Amino acid sequence: EAQVTQNPRYLITVTGKKLTVTCSQNMNHEYMSWYRQDPGLGLRQIYYSMNVEVTDKGDVPEGYKVSRKEKRNFPLILESPSPNQTSLYFCASMPGTGNYGYTFGSGTRLTVV
Amino acid sequence: ILNVEQSPQSLHVQEGDSTNFTCSFPSSNFYALHWYRWETAKSPEALFVMTLNGDEKKKGRISATLNTKEGYSYLYIKGSQPEDSATYLCAFSRSGNQFYFGTGTSLTVIP
Numbered sequence: 001e002a003q004v005t006q007n008p009r010y011l012i013t014v015t016g017k018k019l020t021v022t023c024s025q026n027m028n029h030e031y032m033s034w035y036r037q038d039p040g041l042g043l044r045q046i047y048y049s050m051n052v053e054v055t056d057k058g059d060v061p062e063g064y065k066v067s068r069k070e071k072r073n074f075p076l077i078l079e080s081p082s083p084n085q086t087s088l089y090f091c092a093s094m095p096g097t098g099n100y101g102y103t104f105g106s107g108t109r110l111t112v113v
Numbered sequence: 114i115l116n117v118e119q120s121p122q123s124l125h126v127q128e129g130d131s132t133n134f135t136c137s138f139p140s141s142n143f144y145a146l147h148w149y150r151w152e153t154a155k156s157p158e159a160l161f162v163m164t165l166n167g168d169e170k171k172k173g174r175i176s177a178t179l180n181t182k183e184g185y186s187y188l189y190i191k192g193s194q195p196e197d198s199a200t201y202l203c204a205f206s207r208s209g210n211q212f213y214f215g216t217g218t219s220l221t222v223i224p
């Protein structure tokens with residue numbers, strides 16, 4: 001089944017403790033992206049990647065890192081999480097930047113206390 | 114920061130009614146406009162990708178139109194059914210790389 005898989009689905013952590021949210025897609029998509037969803041705000045783009053070893057900042061990149069060492073994987077790294085990073089996170093992919101829509105992962109609900 | 118606005122914020126309709134909602138975006142440097150359907154406890158699913166001024170797309174009872182010159186897109190649902198209840202999101206892009214989402218229109222169809 002074609003899908004984007006995120007792990008974990010739920011995570012509660014403490015301020016300052018490094019964490020990684022994994023994202024993997026099995027569709028050979030070139031483009032991948034991370035978004036966060038907060039109440040009253042639309043999905044906001046954190047980082048995106050056009051292809052392996054090519055990443056760029058979205059609208060809200062502060063406090064996050066990403067890497068794209070393989071086409072299928074695009075992990076989101078929070079080196080020192082803070083409470084304002086408590087949010088619902090989505091990974092998404094699409095074949096390229098042409099006439100395509102996103103396939104979204106199931107989401108990761110992160111709480112930083 | 115680029116502004117994408119959706120209206121109304123929420124909508125309640127009776128089963129069988131037709132309805133429509135709006136996505137407004139900047140009218141300059143248009144690349145693409147996406148519509149997504151987001152059911153509670155699920156992930157957003159792509160409905161339409163629109164790239165040309167005047168585009169009209171249709172999937173079953175749902176259709177969308179695009180006016181890039183004035184910066185708006187309409188989503189129409191004909192004969193609403195309870196299973197159409199969801200939040201409908203639009204996303205605007207100037208480049209195909211960065212996407213800006215609206216806050217969505219929450220539709221509830223009352224049986």
